[in-house]
Amino acid sequence: MxxxxxxxxxxxxxxxxxxxxxxxxxxxxxxxxxxxxxxxxxxxxxxxxxxxxxxxxxxxxxxxxxxxxxxxxxxxxxxxxxxxxxxxxxxxxxxxxxxxxxxxxxxxxxxxxxxTILGPPKINLFSDANSIVINLTHPIADHFHIKFKYHIYLNGIHIKETKSPYYKKEHLDSHTKYCITAKLSVFGRESSMSGTTCITTERDYSEEIVKVLQYSLPVMLATLTFILVAYAVHKYIYVSNSSQPHILNTMRRSNANLLFLEAYSVPINILIIDRDIINLQGSVISEKDESLNKSFMNLSLPKDDLIHESVITDEDNYYSYDTFQDNVQTARPNISPYDMPHWTFDIPAPNQRV
Structure with missing residues (x-):
């Protein structure tokens, strides 16, 4: 039992x-x-x-x-x-x-x-006009006696492997969006990839001004060149309409070869044109009239120098051309040959008395 x-x-x-x-x-x-x-x-x-x-x-x-x-x-x-x-x-x-x-x-x-499984690092971004500062943090970074290796990617492209949690990426374009991802590794193990964190760099106004000048300066130079060329052509075509210098304001009496100039001493070159051939007849200096404060010159030409067949003369009157040079100590304009007006005056016949 x-x-x-x-x-x-x-x-x-x-x-x-x-x-x-x-x-x-x-x-x-x-x-x-x-x-x-x-x-x-x-x-x-x-x-x-x-x-x-x-x-x-x-x-x-x-x-x-x-x-x-x-x-x-x-x-x-x-x-x-x-x-x-x-x-x-x-x-x-x-x-x-x-x-x-x-x-x-x-x-x-x-x-x-x-x-333990390693999670991805946390990403903090700061930017200026041409760079991004990347700050990576991880909750157990201080638990390991060996520093993590951080792998940083910019727009999906690996740009840096570093043991420092701080990295500055420079030489970037201003006012542009950039996206950062990262992962870490230690003891031969890697974390998963972090999420994407994006930031837009600040606007660089100086860089934009340079870009505007790069495009506008050639246009401005071309416009200025065109204006200068147009002015030169206009001046060349319409040079006869230019006003003559004050020194060349002359007075002439009827039936007399007497010129009055507003200067003290003026060299006068006398030219004879014969069949379009210019010959220098002579060079004289005007005299000073203290009362009138004007210089004057009595021009007379030898009878042998008068050419009746000149294309610029006729049977009764003879013409010559004169040029003037100012020796007064004043500011002198830069005058091209086309700016020098040519005045004509009557030269009496050799047998005519002044």
Missing amino acids: LRILLLLLILLSTASGNQCEFLKPRTVSFYSLDMNTTLTWMPPENAEGVFYTVSYLVYGSDIWHRKLECTNITWTWCNLAHETNKNSTTYGNVTASNLNCSTSKISEGFEPYHQ
Whole structure:
């Protein structure tokens, strides 16, 4: 009879153990992103009325510590960020229980320093007219004794690999939109790529002025050249209409070869034109009249020098041309030969008396 009772107790105990086996959690493991470590598990197939309690053990210790915030919970995760040691291996234990029984499952060891997933860096941008300052931050940068390597991309093109979280990209166009992405690496592991952060450089008004001048200056120079050429052509064509200098304002008396000039001393060159051939007859100096404050010159030509057949003479009158040079110490205009007017005056016949 006693043997029968012991056999019944063993059967009941075995049945009770098999009954609790279905409560055991499935797939107990750690998930860690940037040292934010969480213990997760899958519930049993029949999780109705099941409660979970989490405890953890750090390698080197033989004591399991219960996580108070994760005692008799119904959800299937527990944050152990402050309980895990970044340089040590941590084990997690999940106990599932109901009113009749309980059972536990232990995770594999987890080392945050080497197994945590690296998230992308956060990007902050600052700009001026021709450059962008890139500031990269990461929540666990200070947890590692080795500096991160930052990989920086400008508009999708890799431009820099640096251990400094600060980088200045120069020689950019003003008032232009630029987009930055970045990732980091450490211990041969790389983070995922960050999201795209864009910024527009400031407007550089000096650069715009230079660009305007680059396009407008050739047009202005061409216009100015055209105006100068047009003025030169106009001056060349209509030179006879130019007003003569004050020194060349002369007076002539009728039937006399007497010229009055507003100067003290004027050299006069006498030219004879014979069949379009110009000959220098002579050069004389006018005399000064103190009362009139004018210079005058009595011109007379030898009879032999008068040519009746000149194309610019007729039978009764003879003509000559005169040019004047001002020796007065005054500002003298720059006059081309075309600006020198040519005055004609009557020269009496050789046998005519003045």
